Amino acid sequence: MQSMPSASRRDFIRAAAATAGVGALSSTGAAAPSPRDADVVLAKLLEGNTRFINGQTSLLSRRRPSDFAALAEGQEPSAIIVACADSRVAPELIFDQGVGDLFVVRVAGNVVSGSGPIVAGSIEFAVAELGARLIVVLGHTRCGAVKAAIQHIDKQDSLPGSINGLVELIKPAVTDVRGTPGDKLDNVIKANVRRCVGQLKTMGPILPEQFKSGGLKAVGGVYDLATGKVDIVG
Template sequence: MKSNILLISVMLCSCLASAAVAADMPSPQEALASLVDGNARFVAGESAHPHLTIDRVLETGKDGQRPFATIIGCSDSRVPIELVMDQGLGDLFIIRVAGNVCSTDEIGSIEYGVDHLNTPLMVVLGHTHCGACTAVATHAEVHGSIPALVAPIGNAVAEVLDTQPGLEGDALVEAVVEENVWQSVESLLKRSPDTLRHIEEGSLMVVGAVYDIETGVVEWLGEHPQQSEILMAMADGSTLAETATSRD
């Protein structure tokens, strides 16, 4: 009996602590505005470089992290996410992987940010001239574990060629970059019940974006064009194949 009471007490304290952190978070819209403003400062050469002092290190080391956004982006060295968003230590929970693909490991990491750290915003960030997207779009020869890593990008290539037949070269790659963002969002929505729950509760917004490596500008794409349809289909228990969507 005592052990049961102790377990319930621990669970209650954990829930209350999580609720307190969530209550102190910005809204999804406010979190997005912070990133939009931060990128604008970066592009204008007016970065504020917040939260980069030793005091911030000591604060987050003692009190823990409380990021306001979870972001999955590419591993490309030209896309340092904290810098281009003008954010600092403990502000962003970031997952970086070649091609910003959303497979099991990445989705699990996103769920940690969304469900345990209570970030109100989740961003899938692609970027122009992406090497992973270029490799798949041009059928470049890759070796080792890379083919398995970038395999999901094949869906983006197929979608682009289906809706824009004849597209090639740089135009094809850039279209694949954007479509790959949507494919990653789609994969997350279809494979993460926790993410869906937070969206339905209004505590989370999931958006796509593309960073231009030549200008520093982030193009904000907004929520998935078929997000409502995907949420309804998943609520009905549809399979991944049944909820396949296309963007005309």
């Protein structure tokens, strides 16, 4: 990982000030939205997902060696994606984004709390050092880690090695939807995403302050493996 250049640090400070009401005003007197504003970024991600669904991806020209070289001195990703490590879930493709657009953290079950300093530190780095203002926790249909949590909470047994510790982090989501009508696996996948979003808001010393000031937003989404569509959850 590489810290953002000093100019980007200044941009982040200005953006944080803007969320407190200090930002520049547009000609109409309203605060002009920054291209890194969380809502603007989320809208762009969903627009990219629509292109992906329709087979109209537009950013192939931004994945050439020259595009990578242009970012060799620094990065300014617009969003953090905490996604499952599943081989079928590729955030840059799903959202039709180019090199440098997304800071991606991938771990089985897209777990956040209890996943240790590697996941938490990666997210905090992207917020504090790179100035990202949107976090998307991205679950997906037919998630194997969630399926294991459902199966083994009923059997009250354990899995070998560290797999058991991972599944334990997801089991509370199974309890959350007990008695809820509908497909159990789908319900738990959504509940797990919601839990992870909630956990971000109380995790460590860096993120809660950013959420409180309005300088950071977190949302959950579920990617449908069959259709390619990302639905916002919660």
